[in-house]
Amino acid sequence: AVGKGVCGKAIELDMSMLVKDVNEFPGHIACDADSRSELVVLLRDADGAFGVLDLDSPLPGRFDKEDQAGIEKLAAIYVAACEFED
Structure with missing residues (x-):
């Protein structure tokens, strides 16, 4: 959901999120118990x-x-290469 976890916060703030230690990120949602750092673009x-695009x-x-x-x-190359239909 928007505003929830690192992915939701990235959407809410409209920016990439680079988290060096997810244990220090308020509201982190652990999809993988072994995850310690995260990059969301x-x-x-x-x-x-x-x-x-969520990397753990x-x-x-x-x-x-x-x-x-x-x-x-x-990510920009990927989006440009995709054909999205309305």
């Missing part, structure tokens, strides 16, 4: 965000700003 089209790692601090920038580029 929005999937956007002309109408705005319609989904997220069992290692704290696994993702950094360089990873975020690369995944944001990958």
Whole structure:
């Protein structure tokens, strides 16, 4: 849901979320008990965000700003390559 967990917070704030330690993120929803860090990147089209790409790692601090920038580029390529019908 919007505003709930890291994915929901990313949608609510309309921005990617880089969480070095999910145990320090208020309201984190554990989909995987081994998850320690998370990177959430929005999937956007002309109408705005319609989904997220959610990466989890069992290692704290696994993702950094360089990873975020690369995944944001990958997400943009993916969205551009998709044909969405109304």
